[in-house]
Amino acid sequence: MPHLRPTILSRYLLQGQLSARGCLNSRYRGYAIIAARTSRASAPTPGHARVRALHTETTSPAPTDPDAPVPGHVPLRKQLKDEAKRQKATGKKKRKNANNQVVDGWELTVGIEIHAQLNTAKKLFSGASTSFNDDPNTHVAYFDLATPGSQPIFQNETLIPGLRAALALECNIQQVSTFDRKHYFHWDQPSGYQITQYYEPFARDGRILLQPRDGIAAEDGGEGLSVGIKQVQMEQDTAKTLAQPGDVHWIDFNRVGVPLIEIITLPEIHHPATAAALVRKVQILLNAVDACVSGMEAGGLRADVNVSVRRTDDPAAPLGQCTEIKNLSSFKAVEDAIIAERDRQIAVLEAGGTIAGETRGWSIGSTETRRLRAKEGEVDYRYMPDPDLAPIVIGDDLVHHLRDTMGELPDVEVDGLMKDFGLTAKDALSLIALDGGMRIEYFWNVIDALTARLGPDALENQLCFQLAANWILHELGRLTSERSDDAAHDLGFTVEGQCERVPVDHLADILLYLHQHRITAKIAKELLWVVFRGRIPDQYPTVSDAIEQEGLWFHELSDVEYAELADAAVEGQDDVVKQFVNYRQYPQGKLMFLVGRMIRLGQEERIDPKNAERIMRAALEEKYVPAMAKQ
Template sequence: MARFTTSTLSKYLLQAQVAAQALHTETAPVPPEVHVPLRKQLKDEAKKQKAAGKKKKKNANNQVVDGWELTVGIEIHAQLNTAKKLFSAATTSFNDDPNTRVAFFDLAIPGSQPIFQKETLIPALRAALALNCQVQTVSRFDRKHYFHWDQPSGYQITQYYEPFARDGSITLQARDGIAAEDGDGVMIGIKQVQVEQDTAKTLAQPGGVHWLDFNRVGAPLIEIITLPEIHHPATAAALVRKVQILLSAVDSCVSGMEAGGLRADVNVSVRRGDDPSAPLGQRTEIKNLSSFKAVEDAIIAERDRQIAVLETGGVIEGETRGWSIGSTETRRLRGKEGEVDYRYMPDPDLAPLVIGDDLVSHLRESMGQLPDVEVDVLIKEFELTPKDALSLTALDGGMRVEYFWNVADALAARLGLDRIENLACFQLAANWILHELGRLTSERSEAASEELGFTEDGQCERLPVEQLADILFYLHTRKITAKIAKELLWVVFRGTIPEKYPSVLGAIEEENLWFDELSETEYAELADEAVEGQEDVVRQFVDYKQYPQGKLMFLVGRMIRLGPEERIDPKNAERVMRAALPEKYVPALKASD
């Protein structure tokens, strides 16, 4: 076998970069790839569509087309959460300098051999178990041959014939966002899950030049292949979303679609609905969809295109098509004359992969609760909405819901009550952890680029559990106002309280932030002041057909503006005004008329 040194590897890397820049004569270094947030991409595309006078069709009521049946199968590629690549000891790379995480085998240097990195199997197995798959005792690796600049060896190592997991399923419920036509739930079969290599990253440059970053070559992926059992676009998007949530929950996937760690290819076909026994129509494949919205939109567009072709007497060609964010149509990438011949063959350099039952049992027992179970508990015990429960379990890789449990325990200790005995307090905690904490680092916040710092054990570096529990406790027991509570939240987030005061309580005491609410008499006097000169508004409450809620809130708003805001509870102000209108102000108005 040939012997190689570090200088030899550097030489090959240099040659690879030069080859990728065949038409490029400059010597400028590879610029870092700028990540454009998905939200900005969508906004920019919407502006282009508006400028061009085009409007996108809304997805509402667009799940079915009368007389036609849609069938979709999905292939999901997810990068595994591992420190090493699949067949080399090179470390996996995230935003490292290009071509700095590369081993000899990654570049297919002659004489180098694949060495299966056993630790990459653990997250793959966790993913298979989360998808209810049957783990195969023996699986094997195959070579999938094709030639492209992003694949140095001319083949990809995958598991085509004998994957490590088969025959799984994923259950989607209405709360997951499936189409209404699928009712309360639907089960989609998983044909197989296989491990395989990723390819190099291609960086397109002006003038038809492409630069290559080989850091990603050999990164471990799993490919999840569903059965063609999906019949509505929204359900397809819900499945991809659910898979991402599951993979995150079991610490299997590096990142989600928004960060490029998960990609989806969809196979779409249509047939007339009057003959369910007829064979499925010719399918087309839409490659590399990078958001849940793109999955739904692309399927709708391709379905409508195929139906239009068939209704005009045309024939659907087997082909690969592409999709761009904000588009209204798929575009042809390349044709397929029959099945592509990848010349699959067993990899002669890799032994069969043997997985022991004891390892599978250990992972199954130690995997913990899956998101559906935890969502059910949140809905049942705390009466959270399905949307809020799902958000809590999905955010921050499951760390935010762990933070919620810790805050709930701390609140229960302060209240001296079991959690379920005081739902309002814990619903308040869930609301704040979802929304108020999110506002601290939202795009409109001055701290937009900062992180909250959640940890796997449910702690938060910027907002310690005990301090948030204190704020929520004093707010729930009406010792402070919502305005003061939000100001305290910012102070804790900024780190001021640990420097100046021993605790949240210390800050409230020192600054006298306690809520000294108005008495009933003071509320009544304030209501009189707010109604003064507002006869036209009060007249709206005389013999009304529909209660003028807007006018009521106008008068309540005047109470808050005229009085000491720090001593007013808006709900109590509304209660006093609502009672006084029919008992006092309306009769007085009638008497004066």
């Protein structure tokens, strides 16, 4: 065997490759078709299937109907809606997840393996470009198809996002790592083995901190917990299989060889909600350091969970036999599948049975896991060092450079949002997590625009910034259809923090005028719709021009005019006023009833509800309630 020289990665050797994105299209187009001869009860194998590669220029050739559309990724929201409709049609009620984190007398233990697609331009071992939502089989190199004579060529830049992910997970970067072959046979793996890092991964011994605000189970305490990361390893992705009617499967090899990292946790999780919170936190971390292409909703991150149970009456007892649930594609699926498998194992053990080590599956809307196959072990996979790939040597200078340029991690940013802008933990987390990090970038740009308009008054700025966060979280979401599965696309968010449908400057103008009480909240929301529909600048050059031309500036009533309205609203409402007598704190519902009468009796476009409430409260306290108390 020829001597393989190690691949040495340093900051300087990768200069210019840290963010470069190349493109190499192959001549392979169309789907590969696998028609299984076996029944659905038995898994098809290469001996029971015929494989036909279609080298055609059509974009979506279907084996039975040439006009059939190409099946694509079904958005998670649509899956959940469809499942809800099926449950409703069958009369089944959705099972509640309340108070199901523990089962008396039993301890649950969970370990998680997370597979994330890295944000790279090239595949792991070929120059073919990574492809998402492109025509099938248009980004495939000879090595991706395991063509005889082809060799893997490690693409140095694919390691960079993996290193960023490992650093975000507080891992120790290994100076030398190697690649191994994991053997298994399936149509989605053309070579009959997957190249991974089993013996010497590039990162080990990390840790992820979970806090109560991350959504962990209450049983894990108010201080949160830390979960160990055993290792992070690089590996290839497999082909994408799309099931068709009649035991036919379409195979898209674009995904073969796409770089993945596998994040393996220690079995230190004991509650289903905490497991889901960990996967969510990992997704946020990977996105924050630009390591992961897309999240669970888009299929860019998948989780396998290992579940075992044991009785709590013997703390020294070993962990129970674990089962693995494969390819969970949502945070809810992680929690629900763990609950179902925990309950199944407990029922089996309480009935005197034993738990078999096996791989199980889960479908959205299910109440039980299902057996897929016996659990493979190290012997089954026949791990061996890959003879075609040299070791990777990672220079300390590269690691230091990536650590120094990684920026703030989500926990630090959430703490800053809460401290500097008075946001709740929920709002701060939502702002960071939405739209793949693009919405928080948009928020910062809006803050910069408002700061330039407001000046140095810190208190005034904070109140306006809180208003901005509320609008960016909630009001922008109301612009798109509730049935939308991709608000980021509908609104036109960009990675630079801009929004095509609601530009930063337009939203900053609306928020500034609203904050300064120069327009009402109702007018502000109408202006937001005007911007969203493109009427600025098509019809009006600026937001202020639209307000001026339509006469929308807020000319508020004077206190005298408010007082006159308060008198008119209270007139004839003695029964209501009586309910304020002897109250230390006025009944808010009745108070707002009277304020509502004020607004209806006056000019709504000139009334600020908060000031109307203030004047009504003063009128009741100073005039009407004392008079009623004397009667």
